[in-house]
Amino acid sequence: MRSKFDEQLASLHKELITMGTLCENAIEMSANALDECNLTIAEEVSEYASQIDHKERDIEAMCMRLLLQQQPVAKDLRTISSALKMVTDMERIGDNSGDIAEIVSMEHIAATDDKLDIHRMAQATIKMVTDSIDAFVKNDVELAKSVIAYDDVVDQHFNRIKTELIGRLKNSEADGEYALDLLMIAKYFERMGDHAANIAEWVLFSILGHRAGHIQTKH
C-alpha cells in the first residue's frame, strides 16, 4: 500500500519537474520573442502556455486523487498541498509568458526600439524561476530563501522602468501605446518574479513545515 503511495508521490514529483521546465522554457522564449520581436517565437510561447494549463489540470487531479485515496498526513500532506499551490503559481507564470508574447505579437514594439533594458529584468526573472524550480528539485532550503530575497531585484527593475517611462511621457518622447505596452510587460515580469518567490515559499513549507519565507510582504 505504502509502496504504491511512494510511487505515486514520485510520479507527482516528476510531473512537477516537467511542468517547471515548461515554465522555464515559456518565460525564456517570451523574453527571446520580446528581444527579437519575433512572431514565430511568440506563437510558440502560447503553445507552451496551453501545455502548462494542461499539466496544471493533470497535476491537480493527481493531487486530489492522492488526497482522497491515501488520506496522507504530516509530511506527505505538506508535499501534496504545496504541490497543489505550486502548480497554481506555475500556471500563472505560463499565462504571464503567454500575455507577454501576445503583446509582442501586436507589433507595437519593434526590435530596434529602446526597451529600457527590460532584457536585464527578464534575465533576473528567468533566474528566479529557474532557481525556484531548482530549489524544488534539489529540496534546497538556502536556494529557496535566496529566490525569495531576489524578488527585490526584480521589483527594483520594475520601479526603474516605471519612473523612466513616466519621465519620457512627460517630455512626450515616447508614444503612449508603446509606453503602456512596455509597462505591461514589465509588470508581467514582476508578477512572474512574485510567483517564483511563491513557489520558493511552498518549497520551504513542504520541507520545513511552516511558511518561513515571509521576508517581505506580498502585494
Add this chain to the structure above:
Amino acid sequence: MTKRIFRSICFVALGVFLASVILFMWVLYDYFSNTRQDQLKMQTELAAHAVANEGSGYFEGLDTTQYRITWIQSDGTVLYDSESDSDEMENHLEREEIQEAMRSGYGQSSRYSVTLMERALYSAKRLPDGSVLRLSVSQNTLLTLTLGMLQPIIIILIIAIVLSLVLASRLSKKIVEPLNRLNLEEPLSNDGYDELAPLLHRIDAQQKQIQQQSDQLMQKQQEFEAVTENMTEGIILLNPKGIVLEINRAAQRLFETDHSCLGQHILSVNRSLEISNLLLQAEQGRHADCMISLAGDRYQLLVSPVVSGDVVSGSVMLALNVTEKEKAEQMRREFTANVSHELKTPLHTIAGSAELLMNRMVQETDKMDFYTRIYGEAQRMIRLVEDIIRLSHLDENEIEMKREKTDLYALAGDTIDALSVEAERMHVTLTLDGEPAVVEGIPQLLQSIVYNLCDNAIKYNRESGSVSVTVKNRQDSVMLSVADTGIGISDEHKERIFERFYRVDKSRSKELGGTGLGLSIVKHAARLHNANIEMHSVMDGGTTITVTFPKMD
C-alpha cells in the same frame, strides 16, 4: 526439534508402560480369579456336604460374612439365603449355575453388577435330595482394580513425562549445539558428529560455487566499471521509472553532478524537455536521440531501451560530444562553398575575356591586355588547384615523401633568393639571419612553409618595409621565425587565419593574387613535422610567426 524428540520419547515410554500395566493386570487378575473360583468350589463342596448331613440346621450360627449361601429347592424356590429373606426371593431355577448343577451335579458362573464395579462368582452343587446349594462371593472387577491403581499410574505417567521432557531437551541440545557452532566459512574444519559430515560436504561445495560466482560477478562489475569510467562518452543506466542506476564519470562531469544522484530521477539531474521526451520514447521501447547543449558544448543524446521479453526493464543513455564533429562539418561546408567561389571568379574573367575576343569586339591594340588577363587568371587557377591538391594530400596524410636531413638555413636562403624579385617589386627588404640548422623533414614541405610565410610577409607589408627571417638552433629544437613590419593582424582574426580561404581583407588579397590557402598549408605541413606555430602580432606594428621544429635525435 525438542518437541519432536520429547513426543517420541514420551510416546515410547507411555506405550511401554501401558502395555506392561495391561499385561500384568490381565495375567494377575486371571490368576486370582481362578484361585478364587477354586476356593469357592471347595467351600461349596464342604457346605454341600454339611447341608446334606445336617439339613437346614447347618445354616444356624453359620458365619456368612465371607460367602453368601443360598439353598434352592429343585423347583427353584429359595429355601434359605444368608443375605436376604428367602420368602421374598424369586425363583432361581433359570440361573445359569443352578441349571448347570441340576444337570451335571455342579455348576458355576459369574455375573457383573450393573455398574461393572463388582463381579459375583457363583458356584452351585446339587444335593442328593435334588436341591441345590449355591455359594457366591463378590470380586473386584478389572476396572475397579485399575481405578484403584489410578493414583500410582498417574504419578508414574507424570514422572515419565517429566523425564522425557528433560531427556528430550538435553538430547536436542546435544544434536543442535554442534550445528549452531558450525563454522560456515570453512565447513570441513568442523568436528561435529559423524552424521553431520554429508551436510558439511554439501555446504563446502556450495560455498565454493558461491565464491566462484561472486568472483565472476565482481570481475564483470569491475570490467564494466573500468570500461564505463574511462569512456569519454557519458553513460547513464536508468530503470524503467527513470531512476538513475549507474552514471559514469564523464556523465557526472557533463551533468554537473556526483554519485548522490544515484537513486534519483534523471529529471532531478537535468530537467530539459529533450530528456523527458527521450524518456517517453524509451518507455515505449523505442530508440531515440536528440541534440542538446551542455556546458557550452553540443552533445548528442542517444537512448536505447533495455528490453527483456516484452517488458522494458530500463534504458541506457549515451551522451556523445559532437562539438568537434559539428564544427568540422561546418568547416567542410564552408570549404566547399569557398572552393567553388574561388574557382568561379577567375573562370568568369577568362570566359568573359575569351567571349569578347571571340566576337571580335576587342581592338587590336587591347588584345594583348586580354591575353595577359586570361593567362594571369589561368595561372591563378592553376596555383589554386595546386594548393588545394597539396592541402588534400596533407589532409590525407598519405604523402610518402622521403624525409631527409635538411639545412633549414640554406633552404631559407634559396627561398629568399626566389622571392627577391617579388620583394623588390613591393619595395621590401628581405634579410636572413642565423646559423645552419639541420632538421629532418620533407624538403618540399619545409620549403613551402618558408615560402608561404615569406610570401605573406612580403605581400602584407607596408611600403619600404622589411622582412627578417631567422633560423636558430635551440637546445632541443630548431626555430624558424619570419618577422615583418606589415599591417598586423587584429585579435579577432588571429584564431582564424590558418583556416582555409580565410582572409582578413578580402579585396586586398585578391589584388595581391593570394589563394587564401597559404597559412593553411603552413599549418598542415608544420603538423606533419610535429612543429609548433606561434604568432605574435601588433596592429600596424608587424607580425612575427615562429615555427619551432623538434630537433632530431
